[in-house]
Amino acid sequence: MSADLSVYKKDFPIFSRSVRGGNPLIYLDSGATSQKPEVVIQAEADFYRTKNAAVHRGAHLLAEEASDAYESARENVARFIGAASSEVIFTKSATESLNFLATSFGNPDSGIAVKPGDEIVVTEMEHHANLSPWQQLAKRTGAKLTWLSITAGGRLDLSNIDQVINSKTKIVAITHQSNVFGTVVPIDLIVKAARNVGALVVLDACQSVPHFAVNVKQLGVDFLAFSGHKVLGPTGIGVLWGKSELLEKLEPAIFGGSMVDSVTMDGATWAQTPRKFEAGVPNMAQAVGLSAAVDYLTKIGMPNLAQHEHKLTEELLAGFKEMKEVTVVGPLDMKDRGGVVSFTVDGVHPHDVGQVLDQYGIAVRTGHHCAWPLMKKLNLVGTTRASFHLYNSSEDVSSLLKAVEKVTQYFKVSK
Amino acid sequence: MSADLSVYKKDFPIFSRSVRGGNPLIYLDSGATSQKPEVVIQAEADFYRTKNAAVHRGAHLLAEEASDAYESARENVARFIGAASSEVIFTKSATESLNFLATSFGNPDSGIAVKPGDEIVVTEMEHHANLSPWQQLAKRTGAKLTWLSITAGGRLDLSNIDQVINSKTKIVAITHQSNVFGTVVPIDLIVKAARNVGALVVLDACQSVPHFAVNVKQLGVDFLAFSGHKVLGPTGIGVLWGKSELLEKLEPAIFGGSMVDSVTMDGATWAQTPRKFEAGVPNMAQAVGLSAAVDYLTKIGMPNLAQHEHKLTEELLAGFKEMKEVTVVGPLDMKDRGGVVSFTVDGVHPHDVGQVLDQYGIAVRTGHHCAWPLMKKLNLVGTTRASFHLYNSSEDVSSLLKAVEKVTQYFKVSK
Amino acid sequence: MELDSLYQEVILDHYRTPLNKGLSSEKDIQVHHNNPSCGDEVTLNLTMKDGFVKQITWDGVGCSISMASTSVMSDLLSGKEYQQAMKVLEAFVELMQSKGQSKGDEELLEDGVAFAGVSKFPARIKCALLGWMAFKDASTQVMA
Amino acid sequence: MELDSLYQEVILDHYRTPLNKGLSSEKDIQVHHNNPSCGDEVTLNLTMKDGFVKQITWDGVGCSISMASTSVMSDLLSGKEYQQAMKVLEAFVELMQSKGQSKGDEELLEDGVAFAGVSKFPARIKCALLGWMAFKDASTQVMA
Numbered sequence A, B: 001m002s003a004d005l006s007v008y009k010k011d012f013p014i015f016s017r018s019v020r021g022g023n024p025l026i027y028l029d030s031g032a033t034s035q036k037p038e039v040v041i042q043a044e045a046d047f048y049r050t051k052n053a054a055v056h057r058g059a060h061l062l063a064e065e066a067s068d069a070y071e072s073a074r075e076n077v078a079r080f081i082g083a084a085s086s087e088v089i090f091t092k093s094a095t096e097s098l099n100f101l102a103t104s105f106g107n108p109d110s111g112i113a114v115k116p117g118d119e120i121v122v123t124e125m126e127h128h129a130n131l132s133p134w135q136q137l138a139k140r141t142g143a144k145l146t147w148l149s150i151t152a153g154g155r156l157d158l159s160n161i162d163q164v165i166n167s168k169t170k171i172v173a174i175t176h177q178s179n180v181f182g183t184v185v186p187i188d189l190i191v192k193a194a195r196n197v198g199a200l201v202v203l204d205a206c207q208s209v210p211h212f213a214v215n216v217k218q219l220g221v222d223f224l225a226f227s228g229h230k231v232l233g234p235t236g237i238g239v240l241w242g243k244s245e246l247l248e249k250l251e252p253a254i255f256g257g258s259m260v261d262s263v264t265m266d267g268a269t270w271a272q273t274p275r276k277f278e279a280g281v282p283n284m285a286q287a288v289g290l291s292a293a294v295d296y297l298t299k300i301g302m303p304n305l306a307q308h309e310h311k312l313t314e315e316l317l318a319g320f321k322e323m324k325e326v327t328v329v330g331p332l333d334m335k336d337r338g339g340v341v342s343f344t345v346d347g348v349h350p351h352d353v354g355q356v357l358d359q360y361g362i363a364v365r366t367g368h369h370c371a372w373p374l375m376k377k378l379n380l381v382g383t384t385r386a387s388f389h390l391y392n393s394s395e396d397v398s399s400l401l402k403a404v405e406k407v408t409q410y411f412k413v414s415k
Numbered sequence C, D: 001m002e003l004d005s006l007y008q009e010v011i012l013d014h015y016r017t018p019l020n021k022g023l024s025s026e027k028d029i030q031v032h033h034n035n036p037s038c039g040d041e042v043t044l045n046l047t048m049k050d051g052f053v054k055q056i057t058w059d060g061v062g063c064s065i066s067m068a069s070t071s072v073m074s075d076l077l078s079g080k081e082y083q084q085a086m087k088v089l090e091a092f093v094e095l096m097q098s099k100g101q102s103k104g105d106e107e108l109l110e111d112g113v114a115f116a117g118v119s120k121f122p123a124r125i126k127c128a129l130l131g132w133m134a135f136k137d138a139s140t141q142v143m144a
């Protein structure tokens, strides 16, 4: 039996509004962004109301309190992913986290820099945020971008892993859970293959950290990125985690105040990690909001959340199995799979599917999900994607199944 | 007579708290970050409570409303600085805005790229955020960084402007108002010199946009950057404005979702400006908060605000003139000067000055103000800086003057 | 239901049985437009003659709105004088921007007025305009 | 006043009349430490002999807390056996982290206990530690 999490829905003020057609909101788009509990909204507001000041700079009490709030947020977020707080860098988003890495690896002054002839490995199911930065890095440095393929069942094809991850491989950048398929990638095998050849592993944890317990030490990866807004936290904040001995070797990606050790007109030296990666007055209120979000999730318990989403996913897959017009894109079983379900409806374009669902108050994502290469590989113009979080329930699943039935009726689909 | 703005102080919830020694808060550190009116805090919170969704992506009503809120914020902020909304890019901070430019100019694929032998001109009074990125760009590209000096009076030395801004000059990156001296720079002369040699002008407007009316068209500059958190807005948001024909020529600085036109495993093409510079799910709530901040300022009237700060600055300078232990660093008269006053107290280190002021509830900034090269030039270890905004009053000035008097007594300074 | 104002029967008909779909072998110009946020794509072949639109053929993948609208456009503008085609196009764009306040000029837009309901769904306006913008691009290039 | 707990008379005395200020010509090692957030700087010359701290001299610019603390440190650690000096250093660091809860071990820290009040002002702790960290760095290098 999974824990009953329905009591938590009331913590999210957005569910008190109604949407199209006067319907209550059924939010199945948490893969894009999650909703926020009131405690997170209040944490941000309280920062502004009671201790707003520029951190690390002022001699006054507010600046002290702001610095303390910001650094406590860092410690708290670090604890949430099993990291040391000096290894946690606050960025604006996972996109920025991944770009920071690609930029730093591209700087010849970095202690670990990508060189011509090096290989950077991604997969065919990466989000653009974990593909484009590496494409650009390869282009800038003369390195080669290669990738692991996917199987027809929406899993990673590991049959040629030892060819793809080879002695030329410098970096393996890979998603933890696919934002299209929901597939959870066997990171242990990836780490093993990378270690064998001395390559570094960068994990895009955007779709994992919000949904199940993630511990950087246990995973054994070298870097990890995720976004605050998908983990019940504010927009405008992301995390980049890296092993400190590696972060120390990287040049910063952006430059400005609060990240220097000394500056002259001719040059500068950098402060220590994590400070050297946080140029400028940081996103303080958002860090404090993110900290409140991970507190909230910790209270609920990540294993409970994972179980809850597992159950809903199972129900949805079972329901879709009964509908001959619906094809699920991605794993059909529950092994190594999270609460993201992509599907197509015969003869109806995803955009039209989404529109009909919207009419019933159901919010889903439609399109290529920022994974165009994957869509092309699958020969699809896009999919409709339902994704879960804590505030969803079995009723949401039934409502979705019923509404998809209406879609097929509305567009007079018959198979 | 300047308008009485004291009625607005109650809009800022932070002033209902007390600080060290049970004193009311006298906040004179707006140069570092400004306080936030409740309308701004509520705008961010309301976004989360009523329309939070990933912009530009979903087919559902929430996504529509979120996109509308985000794009309306862009239009509103554009209007505030006299720009077209397609020319306004939301970043995380002014620091990021300036780094974006330096990165894009450093990309050889950009239509306007910096090349070996080109010169980049800054000034001796830049904030690190408008110095380090250009130092790095020069280093990466083989360009040369040169600079305009400052005079003993804390003004820009324009005597050799035609030598410094010469036919090799590609970019002139300059502050609009010094965050140390309060000096307002004669941008018209800079623009003229740059135009004569075909150079581009990048304006660091961090200390101007929050304090007086700034119109990009009237200034005639090519790019402009400022931070949300200094303009009564949220943390975690900044603005980069650029002329659209120039922005179109620049390669983006970071890569990911929502900024592409198409993507394959081998490469990608970009969406149009401003989208191509906004990779990832953006800082939506912060954009909405910033929009509320500029609405609030517009209601008050930027000329009223400027006049108000002018009066307070005048009072403070007059008060300091009477104190023989105090030396004002920067212009002593009110010509082309804003509400930032740096000063030193004979025999007392700025950090100690700040500590005593803090005891009286007065928050100031002490140290090098992220302008180390300037401090070295001035042979100072740092200064104490008082800076004003809307919520300050003549009483705050008197309190400061009285407390500085106490400083000299406490440390038994005599001249 | 509100949905019916979006998916008029005319639209669904054009979607199921599109006109002028399939690219002609001859053409003055070919353009390719897409909508990066949803992935809809249209390739359009245009032939102009003596200032008249002689032939529009197209191919594409996309939602019902984008495909039906391209079908309607190709039918409506074929045979029209360039200036007149532009006038129709402007009327269609205006209709799309009307936020549900306009019914559209049936004389000018014919089947195009079926898209009036789209203007109430901001996310779909770009779908409805995809083929029209491709035509605008192509014809402007030919006439330049 | 709360301020007096920070600026003890002992501290102001050391600030006005610092001990061992002025760099010696002879040294085993010289280190330079700074505090980027406030700009305080210390250069420290260290001579060790037979496992004892023979001489500490220094120069620097900074606030009263950082200068006085460096003065106290240089006086206190000179002549001490390395392990004993480290013990004193640890006791001082502990005092700084005590958030106003400790008065410090006067036998070990002597004038150093005057800095107990600093521990209530988080922004100043780094100032008080600047010289001590410079010594730690220098002595660790010499003993390595």
Ligand SMILES: Cc1ncc(COP(=O)(O)O)c(C=O)c1O
Residues within 6 Å of the ligand: A256, A257, A279, A280, A281, A282, B031, B032, B093, B094, B095, B096, B127, B129, B130, B175, B177, B178, B179, B204, B206, B207, B227, B229, B238, B370
């Ligand atoms: C003149 C000037 N430029 C740039 C900045 C950097 O702004 P931010 O730290 O918000 O990115 C500041 C403020 O710290 C500033 O005062």
Ligand SMILES: Cc1ncc(COP(=O)(O)O)c(C=O)c1O
Residues within 6 Å of the ligand: A031, A032, A093, A094, A095, A096, A127, A129, A130, A175, A177, A178, A179, A204, A206, A207, A227, A229, A238, A370, B256, B257, B279, B280, B281, B282
């Ligand atoms: C797998 C994955 N990676 C990266 C991202 C990028 O995250 P953000 O847009 O918050 O930077 C997302 C979400 O959009 C994602 O799902």
